[in-house]
Amino acid sequence: MISILKNNQNLTTFNFYTSFLKEVAIYIKENQNIDFKLVEHGDDLVFESNYRIDPITIPLLLSLIEQLSKFYKKPIELSLYNNNATKDVLKFLQKSDFFNIAGDNTNPYFPYGRDILHYDEAYLGNFTxxxxxxxxxxxxxxxxxxxxxxxxxxxGNEDERRDFLISEYTYTVREHFQELLFDNENTSLKADFYIEILSELITNGVLHSKSNTFALMFVNKFSTKFSISDNGIGFEESIKSKDENFIYNPLELKIKLDSLKILNVNDKILSNLNFIMETLFFSSLKNRRGLFDLMTSVVLNSNGYFRLHTNNSQIIISNRMRNELFELSALRDKLFEYHKNIIINSIDDDRYNKEMVLIKNEILDYFVKLYKNICDKYNNDFKYSSIRFYNVRFKGVHIEVEIPTV
Incomplete structure (x- = not known):
C-alpha cells in the first residue's frame, strides 16, 4: 500500500506534485491494483510519528482519488488508524468533509458522497x-x-447555460467562502471580486471540464489560500473548442510560443506549458473577469502567489514578473472597459473593433515578453524557476492561490 502522509513531512502541494504523484505512478506500473493507507507507520512508532497535510492539498488529493477510481472502476481502499499520532490530522480531514465527499455518504445533512474512496468509519471518532x-x-x-x-x-446555447450556472454558483460561493474572505484585509476589500472570479472558475470546471470540481479555502494568521481542482478535459481540448471572433484567433499565442524554441524540453510537455499561456491570454480578452484577473490581482494587489497546473506542467506567477504583469493588467483594464460599454449600452455594431484589436495585439506582445522572461530564468536556474515540469501527468486543471495577510 502507498502511504498518503509520511512521518514528519507535511503533505504540501509541492510534495504532492514532486514525490507523491511519482510514487503513485510507479506503484500502478508495478501492480494490478492500488490501495492507500493514510499514514506511513500505521499503529507503529506512535510516539515517534507526526503527520500533517496542507489543507489546500485536499482538492488535489480528491481529484487524484477520483481519477484512480474511474480507472479501476471502483472506490479506492484507504486504511485508517486512530492513535495519538493520527488524531489531529484524522479529525481535520473528517471535519473538513474529506471523508463525506470521498465516501458513499447519502445523509442529506452532510455533503453528498462521490463514492471514490472506501474506508472503515469506525476509526472516525474519539477525537480531542x-x-x-x-x-x-x-x-x-x-x-x-x-x-x-x-x-x-x-x-438554447452555451452562453445562457453559463449565465445560469454563474448565477447559481455566485450564491453558493458567497455562502461557502465570504466569511473567510472577510478575515484578510487583502481579500475583504475585494470580496465581491473574488466571489465573482471563483464562481466563474467553478462554472468553467463543471461546465467545460465535465467533471466534479473540488475547492477549499483556508485562512491562518499568515495568509489566505485556496485551491480548485478538476479532472476534466484540460486546457488543450478547451482551447481547441473555442470559436474564432474579431478579437481572438484560437492558438494565436501558442503558435508564436511554439516557434520560439527557447527551452530544451520534450515537445509534448512544453506544449502543456504553452497551452497554459494560451489559456491565460484567452482569459485576458474575455468580457468576464476570470483566470487572468485572478492572477494579476493576487500578484499585483496583494503580493501573493498564483499557481496553475495541467498535465505535466505548472507555472508559478509572483512579484518577480511585476513589470510585465503591470502592463498586461493595464491593457486588460482598457479592453474590459470597452466590453462593459458594449454590454451596458447594448451596442451591436463594430464601432470599437479596431481599438480592441489594437489592444489585443499589445497584450499578445506582452505575453510573449513574459514568456521569454520566464523561460530565460528557467534556463539560468531551473530550481528557482517559475515553471516546473513533471514526468507524471496529472489530468485536469489545478489552481492554487496564496494571498498574504496585511
Whole structure:
C-alpha cells in the first residue's frame, strides 16, 4: 500500500506534485491494483510519528482519488488508524468533509458522497474536543447536484447555460467562502471580486471540464489560500473548442510560443506549458473577469502567489514578473472597459473593433515578453524557476492561490 502522509513531512502541494504523484505512478506500473493507507507507520512508532497535510492539498488529493477510481472502476481502499499520532490530522480531514465527499455518504445533512474512496468509519471518532474552523471545508461542485443537468437543458446555447450556472454558483460561493474572505484585509476589500472570479472558475470546471470540481479555502494568521481542482478535459481540448471572433484567433499565442524554441524540453510537455499561456491570454480578452484577473490581482494587489497546473506542467506567477504583469493588467483594464460599454449600452455594431484589436495585439506582445522572461530564468536556474515540469501527468486543471495577510 502507498502511504498518503509520511512521518514528519507535511503533505504540501509541492510534495504532492514532486514525490507523491511519482510514487503513485510507479506503484500502478508495478501492480494490478492500488490501495492507500493514510499514514506511513500505521499503529507503529506512535510516539515517534507526526503527520500533517496542507489543507489546500485536499482538492488535489480528491481529484487524484477520483481519477484512480474511474480507472479501476471502483472506490479506492484507504486504511485508517486512530492513535495519538493520527488524531489531529484524522479529525481535520473528517471535519473538513474529506471523508463525506470521498465516501458513499447519502445523509442529506452532510455533503453528498462521490463514492471514490472506501474506508472503515469506525476509526472516525474519539477525537480531542477542539474543533477546526467549520468554514475550512472542502467543497465539491457537480452538474449532478441540485438537478443542475436537467435545469440546463431548457437553455438554447452555451452562453445562457453559463449565465445560469454563474448565477447559481455566485450564491453558493458567497455562502461557502465570504466569511473567510472577510478575515484578510487583502481579500475583504475585494470580496465581491473574488466571489465573482471563483464562481466563474467553478462554472468553467463543471461546465467545460465535465467533471466534479473540488475547492477549499483556508485562512491562518499568515495568509489566505485556496485551491480548485478538476479532472476534466484540460486546457488543450478547451482551447481547441473555442470559436474564432474579431478579437481572438484560437492558438494565436501558442503558435508564436511554439516557434520560439527557447527551452530544451520534450515537445509534448512544453506544449502543456504553452497551452497554459494560451489559456491565460484567452482569459485576458474575455468580457468576464476570470483566470487572468485572478492572477494579476493576487500578484499585483496583494503580493501573493498564483499557481496553475495541467498535465505535466505548472507555472508559478509572483512579484518577480511585476513589470510585465503591470502592463498586461493595464491593457486588460482598457479592453474590459470597452466590453462593459458594449454590454451596458447594448451596442451591436463594430464601432470599437479596431481599438480592441489594437489592444489585443499589445497584450499578445506582452505575453510573449513574459514568456521569454520566464523561460530565460528557467534556463539560468531551473530550481528557482517559475515553471516546473513533471514526468507524471496529472489530468485536469489545478489552481492554487496564496494571498498574504496585511
Amino acid at each position: 474536543k477542539k474543533d477546526p474552523r467549520p468554514e475550512h471545508r472542502v467543497r465539491c461542485y457537480s452538474l449532478n447536484d441540485n438537478n443542475l443537468s436537467e435545469k440546463l437543458k431548457v437553455f
